Amino acid sequence: MQPQPILQLKEKLADLKLGGFSWNNRAVWSVAALIIILIVNRLISPNFFSIDMVNGRLIGSLINILDGASAIILLSIGMTLVIATKGIDLSVGTVMAIASAVAVMLINQYEAGAGEFYYMPGVVILIAVAAGAICGLWNGFLVAYLNIQPIIATLILLISGRGIAQMITQGQSPTFTNETLAFIGRGVILGVPFPIYLCLAMLILVTLLVRRSAIGLLIESVGINARASFYAGINSARIKVMVYTLSGICAALAGLVVAGEVKSADPHKAGEFAELDAILAVVIGGTSLNGGRFNLFLSALGVLIIQSLLTGLYVSKLHPTANLVVKAIVVLAVLLLQSDEFRSFLKRLFRRRA
Amino acid sequence: MRNIRRIAVILVVVGLIATAFSTAAQGGGEGLTIGFSQIGSESAWRTSFTDAVKAEAEARGINLLFSDAQQEQENQIAAINAWIAQGDVDAIILAPVVTSGWDVVLQEAKDAGIPVVIVDRNVDADPSLYVTRVSSDFVHEGRLAAAWLVQATSGNCNIVELYGTVGSAAAEDRATGFREVIALFPGMQIIRSETGNFVRTEGKQVMESFLSAEDPANICAVFAHNDDMAIGAIEAIKEAGLVPAQDILIVSVDAIPDIFDSLDAGETNATVELSPFMGAPAFDAVVATLAGEELPKWIPVAGSLYTSRAAYDADHQ
Numbered sequence: 287m288q289p290q291p292i293l294q295l296k297e298k299l300a301d302l303k304l305g306g307f308s309w310n311n312r313a314v315w316s317v318a319a320l321i322i323i324l325i326v327n328r329l330i331s332p333n334f335f336s337i338d339m340v341n342g343r344l345i346g347s348l349i350n351i352l353d354g355a356s357a358i359i360l361l362s363i364g365m366t367l368v369i370a371t372k373g374i375d376l377s378v379g380t381v382m383a384i385a386s387a388v389a390v391m392l393i394n395q396y397e398a399g400a401g402e403f404y405y406m407p408g409v410v411i412l413i414a415v416a417a418g419a420i421c422g423l424w425n426g427f428l429v430a431y432l433n434i435q436p437i438i439a440t441l442i443l444l445i446s447g448r449g450i451a452q453m454i455t456q457g458q459s460p461t462f463t464n465e466t467l468a469f470i471g472r473g474v475i476l477g478v479p480f481p482i483y484l485c486l487a488m489l490i491l492v493t494l495l496v497r498r499s500a501i502g503l504l505i506e507s508v509g510i511n512a513r514a515s516f517y518a519g520i521n522s523a524r525i526k527v528m529v530y531t532l533s534g535i536c537a538a539l540a541g542l543v544v545a546g547e548v549k550s551a552d553p554h555k556a557g558e559f560a561e562l563d564a565i566l567a568v569v570i571g572g573t574s575l576n577g578g579r580f581n582l583f584l585s586a587l588g589v590l591i592i593q594s595l596l597t598g599l600y601v602s603k604l605h606p607t608a609n610l611v612v613k614a615i616v617v618l619a620v621l622l623l624q625s626d627e628f629r630s631f632l633k634r635l636f637r638r639r640a
Numbered sequence: 641m642r643n644i645r646r647i648a649v650i651l652v653v654v655g656l657i658a659t660a661f662s663t664a665a666q667g668g669g670e671g672l673t674i675g676f677s678q679i680g681s682e683s684a685w686r687t688s689f690t691d692a693v694k695a696e697a698e699a700r701g702i703n704l705l706f707s708d709a710q711q712e713q714e715n716q717i718a719a720i721n722a723w724i725a726q727g728d729v730d731a732i733i734l735a736p737v738v739t740s741g742w743d744v745v746l747q748e749a750k751d752a753g754i755p756v757v758i759v760d761r762n763v764d765a766d767p768s769l770y771v772t773r774v775s776s777d778f779v780h781e782g783r784l785a786a787a788w789l790v791q792a793t794s795g796n797c798n799i800v801e802l803y804g805t806v807g808s809a810a811a812e813d814r815a816t817g818f819r820e821v822i823a824l825f826p827g828m829q830i831i832r833s834e835t836g837n838f839v840r841t842e843g844k845q846v847m848e849s850f851l852s853a854e855d856p857a858n859i860c861a862v863f864a865h866n867d868d869m870a871i872g873a874i875e876a877i878k879e880a881g882l883v884p885a886q887d888i889l890i891v892s893v894d895a896i897p898d899i900f901d902s903l904d905a906g907e908t909n910a911t912v913e914l915s916p917f918m919g920a921p922a923f924d925a926v927v928a929t930l931a932g933e934e935l936p937k938w939i940p941v942a943g944s945l946y947t948s949r950a951a952y953d954a955d956h957q
Binding site for chain 2: 331335336341346457458461506547554556558597599600603609616
């Protein structure tokens, strides 16, 4: 089913032409949007691009953007694949809370002197990730085998998950001191915060997984036409369970990043509304909510656009009440910029004026 | 002569404090049965609020019927209806989950002759339906934080503010109180203000942005609308290679347990207590209203400012 190499080349060339209907084109506009936002930020704050080395850690707004975006980038990886199957995962924010709650409660047993192997930091991290995977399995089971609509199936965990996290921590927001667990959120390697490496590693790993095998193609085919995929012999249920599980794992990693960053698990607020930012980023990255074609790196780019915008708002002297409105306007502008219809409308407008 | 006068003054002050304490300890209300409908146990603060009410009831010999609503208004209405139907409570203390939808049940309580005291969050019902509302004075908290900062900097300070959730009463009122006081000192200025939504990670991110947008030497202090955001800011300040509480002063509100660890470590300067001790004033209000006294519609509970764990512990024995 793979296109011939010569055809692929032709497609690539077509993609490079501006004004064509292709996702590559979308990439150009996403990058353009990011650059425009960064330039505006630079105009607002003169030292926006400056990066300093302080105590072996790079400090500066650009690093802050990457570091601050890392949790949502992790979410967006799983979310992209889920959305590519025409699904949606509303539970990622609460899965973050569950995973961080699990990790912090266990690690505090370790710090209190418990010797069992499952309290060792490395194992605790694995258990937290496994907790995320179980949440994802549950979502996948509801969607794939019980045929519950994804928005409802994951809504269940969105609501109950916060309760689960609160039960795990007994309603408190526990803190911890273990440096191994904290490293995931605040470690530094060669001056760069660890979450940035984690994002890159996951992006590359998952991209290899889906693009070096047929899985990516299968995901897209399930998203584009589930029935046709079924008749073509694709086990769409298994594909769906896989992407939701991966989304749960990504959410757990994001939860560990957020917990490590401030050395605490907050079952009430951790990951609150994070699912919306992740979905928004995936859409900005060009993956249609109707499923099908996806690109993980463009979703990550979408997160960077949102985070740059947020950082810009932080350094602007706008009153905080204006934040959400400005965010909405800029996101709308980015989406319009990416819309072929809107651009051709603008073109026509200019022609008429000229 | 001077010494005698001083001793006399001290004696009078000690005497006043002693009477204040003894009345607080006795309180009144012995033998009363009071229903207390609490929101739930969603935070450490809520739990200590519940514990404080229970302890106060026990100290006063009040028979407290406690009902945990688990964040549901229906549960609260059901509990209040049950108390009214059984007719065995002398008064009801209600910590409402939400603001609206209380008129009917409050009217029923009023018709049954059971006074209701609202604690903590507000209700939008007709004020004639309840006795009074006992709640934290967020404006006072903001003023207190500002007053400390004014003193610590002799009225000269460029402040960055970590705003709470925009639109929440806690954030808006703390901001108002803080601004009221610094307005008296031309040298005190808020140079940046952004919301961290009362969350640690966001507090850290906002502070990181402030530190890269401003010359850190130009930032004299952080005012955080809650302790969590202050703890996030401490992390950001440390990452930027600065010394929190020295290079940049930090004052916040809530007095959660974690902030005292930071105070112990010398990484923050002061916190204003969001007082969970609303039991005593609520019971006082019940006793007063049963005795036929008219009460103001709002009884504010003001927390104090603490700069060390020792000071806090001394106040809460």
